[in-house]
Amino acid sequence: MDSSCKEENGNPVNSSWVHGPIIVGAGPSGLAVAACLKQNGVPSLILERSQCIASLWQERTYDRLKLHLPKQFCELPFLSFPENFPKYPTKHQFISYMESYARHFSVEPIFKKAVETAEFDHVMQFWRVRTHDSEYCSRWLIVATGENADSVIPAIQGIEKFRGPVIHTSVYKSGSEFKNQRVLVVGCGNSGMEVSLDLCRNNAIPYMVVRNSVHILPREMFGISTFSITMELLKWLPLRLVDKFLLLVANFTLGNTERLGLRRPKTGPIELKNATGKTPVLDVGALSQIKSGKIKVMEGVREITETGAKFMDGQEKEFDSIILATGYKSNVPIWLKGTGFFTKDGMPKTPFPNGWKGGNGLYTVGFTRRGLLGTSSDAINIAGDIAEQWRIL
Template sequence: MGSWKKEDGNYVWIHGPVIVGAGPSGLAVSACLKQNGVPFLILERSNCIASLWQEKTYHCLKLHLPSQFCQLPFLSFPENFPKYPTKHQFISYMESYATHFSIQPRFKQTVERAEFDGFWRVQTQDFEYFSWWLIVATGENAEPVVPEIQGIENFHGPVIHSSVYKSGSVFRNQRVLVVGCGNSGMEVSLDLCRFNATPHMVVRNSIHILPREVLGVSTFAIAMALLKWLPLRQVDKFLLLLANFSLGNTDRLGLRRPKMGPIELKNATGKTPVLDVGALSQIKCGKIKVMEGVTEITKNGAKFMDGQEKEFDSIILATGYKSNVPNWLKGTDFFTKDGMPKTAFPNGWRGENGLYVVGFTRRGLIGTSWDAVNIAGDIADQWRIINGGKNSCGSKILFKDSQEK
């Protein structure tokens, strides 16, 4: 039995699952539950849906994959959207999605603790919610990763994470150290070039860079089509042939490829290949400088593994995000210490005692949709048994001893 404290009157029984997170994953599973006639409650710590997209992304961001691979269940993107929707178009799609399915999260409800105690007890700063089911929809990218770098506290200029970077206009004509070479690091560096900044991008490890398109066809779409007919490693080999043909030998630019193929590496570690949208050409012409790992940050710049030392005006940490599930979900060993399900896709969406997980597949929004459909179907089967086979789409969430009805 868990040890719980609550103020008198601030407890709520939910006649349906509690969903933690109102990003794409939370919205997708909500829509699927709606389609199955199951009531639910979404708890969201921010004051908006898709807060990562709305609050922690840069202005020039576009979807990396064609829109048909990024839409959520039961609602397509508008026909007038481009092949690769912008950040703002994707946000508008999310808002339209929530409106279309009448999804109304409870905002500014930060889950401080959740634990199974005969039923799920979900504690926020205001209420304690009880339910038979808990759906974790906080995703793989809940919190920024801020690395420890020797001497960084001594740097004279601004040090920011890419989650607060909006535009290169703030860094016009500056020498900028960009720590990280994933999609964010590449795109931030490219954006900096547009404002005559000089980005120096730190590449510590090997990385796969693929063309976003080959002869007008999405590289991702090619991979998905081939995987229906060929083994994964053969598809990886074909993708690398396309990359070498389209981009050339990236090793000569200081961008060494891993020994494991791009799809195999993504499935095994979650490390996403970079889909090039123009940064590589800026690296080739010297506008983006590729640097080895940082050994120390100094007052005026940085020292590097190859012995170089350079001065910088600003530092941007394009070091990605991580799950925050271990901070609040207690009493279960379903997740690793890094906050990812121990069971690999496609079976990582369901745990014990009514625990469900959506958006942790390392397969983007396609994986999210897969999870959402499975979860809703599984809960709906249980719901119909509990309610004698009746469709309960009109059921109300009950709030006990609270002001909400």
């Protein structure tokens, strides 16, 4: 890195020229692309806003989280999980894998460097990436902040009146803090289901709000992961046929979820995920607690009161705490300026598998809505593309 670039309005800026690409984000996506670049002989610089790698995993996940997919689908390029890890590694095992991955490829991000703006300088033909105290310039910019950069906090009428704690799942650690409490869990995705299950196991009483339809599939079918079966079938059969098969097995093993207040969408689970990014819920035990009445399913919330909530069906209940299992969103529109490559929701406009490359040396990794498998394919593509340009320089 050379100090150079230029002054800003007459004030010198602490400015550096980066010889390889600048990568924004040190989650699995940023680490994977840095490792793939290194394998191709290309250096890079990662800027990370938090103080650790994989901050979503380290700082914003609950204690009992495990990978939802078997480990072979969650590996990053060129380094497998340790042999002795279980089929579905725990949160702490996944973090240790990430840390050993960074060490293995000598990836050393610069921490506490939140990118405020990144913009292509059309006159100089390079990217200017600014943090609060520095500017970095490079021919290439890789956006690796991912689909889950910031918490989604929905506007719910009256929520500011509620006297008890209101938290997002990003700060939820364990149900032990909610013992014997009546807890309203807003959201029924994988987080909402698992938090409700965790609350049950810690003698809390969860009420889970199901506003929309949701696909629930068993995590395993016939002793094999549902995801593995799906990937295999998709090689041979049309997508809609695979969806039909999954729903047939789900109805057979889980029963009719509609009777429990969990309506299935009209569109099949894989087709829906490809179209909207909405992941089916892989059941790890919440459904049996719903069937036994320990997790209570509620319709949408009409409004929150000082002591509880009024629901769309006219019911009113009191709660001690509210947990928002309302997911995450991309933060790209906040800092990436003037490209037109991303939608207003911060996702690439070009669909998978071609969303990894924009114009003027812009790349994106980890926005495929296909988890770590998508991240790996993006990282390999980007590294190959930049390495070709690098060799010509």
